[in-house]
Amino acid sequence: MPSGVCGANEADYHVRRAVPGRDFAVHRTGDFRNAREGDRCPRCGQGELRLGRGIEVGHVFKLGTKYSEALGAAYLDAEGRERPLLMGCYGIGVSRLLAAIVEQRHDDKGIVWPAAIAPYRAHIVPVSARDETQKRVAEALYEELARLGIEALLDDRDERAGVKFNDADLIGIPYRIVVGKQAGEGLVEYTVRADGEKRLLTVQDVIARIREAAAAT
Numbered sequence: 001m002p003s004g005v006c007g008a009n010e011a012d013y014h015v016r017r018a019v020p021g022r023d024f025a026v027h028r029t030g031d032f033r034n035a036r037e038g039d040r041c042p043r044c045g046q047g048e049l050r051l052g053r054g055i056e057v058g059h060v061f062k063l064g065t066k067y068s069e070a071l072g073a074a075y076l077d078a079e080g081r082e083r084p085l086l087m088g089c090y091g092i093g094v095s096r097l098l099a100a101i102v103e104q105r106h107d108d109k110g111i112v113w114p115a116a117i118a119p120y121r122a123h124i125v126p127v128s129a130r131d132e133t134q135k136r137v138a139e140a141l142y143e144e145l146a147r148l149g150i151e152a153l154l155d156d157r158d159e160r161a162g163v164k165f166n167d168a169d170l171i172g173i174p175y176r177i178v179v180g181k182q183a184g185e186g187l188v189e190y191t192v193r194a195d196g197e198k199r200l201l202t203v204q205d206v207i208a209r210i211r212e213a214a215a216a217t
């Protein structure tokens, strides 16, 4: 740099035509700004830097010969010379993966699990835990789904319906079955968590729908 502009330890005041070595000693060099969209490659001056957001769900590390040298892990090359192994390691963080999925699949009420990785497929909510008919229908539904190999969560807590619905939204199980006043007529409310659409269906129709969805994922 034959002639530079540098700070003068005072706001909005700069020293112009400064020559390093003549006007000041250089003690340390470094990067003076952050990378920006559109920057060229610092090595070859080609290309254009594009910025994007990402979620780190795993790692790839090149370990080189650090550990193989320390532990004496070697191989013989074509000339019969002993060489240290080049090592790498790779890993996907399972808990990070779950956090990343939730970050992508949620709404303001809570999680919206994709069916393929949901902890349960169906969430059965009897509106009143004290209503004998609702209790009987909910439990029969639970048993039938279990018999078909479909895991369901049965909310048999003695809580207000609103509390149970909010918790169901928060937990985000893909299919919700609300067993309410019409349970005695064999009708229950079926909701898909992803779109919130509610349908009043017969118990057999709900089971058929959940089986169909399970077969597709």
Ligand SMILES: [Zn+2]
Pocket: 041, 042, 043, 044, 045, 046
């Ligand atoms: Zn380059």
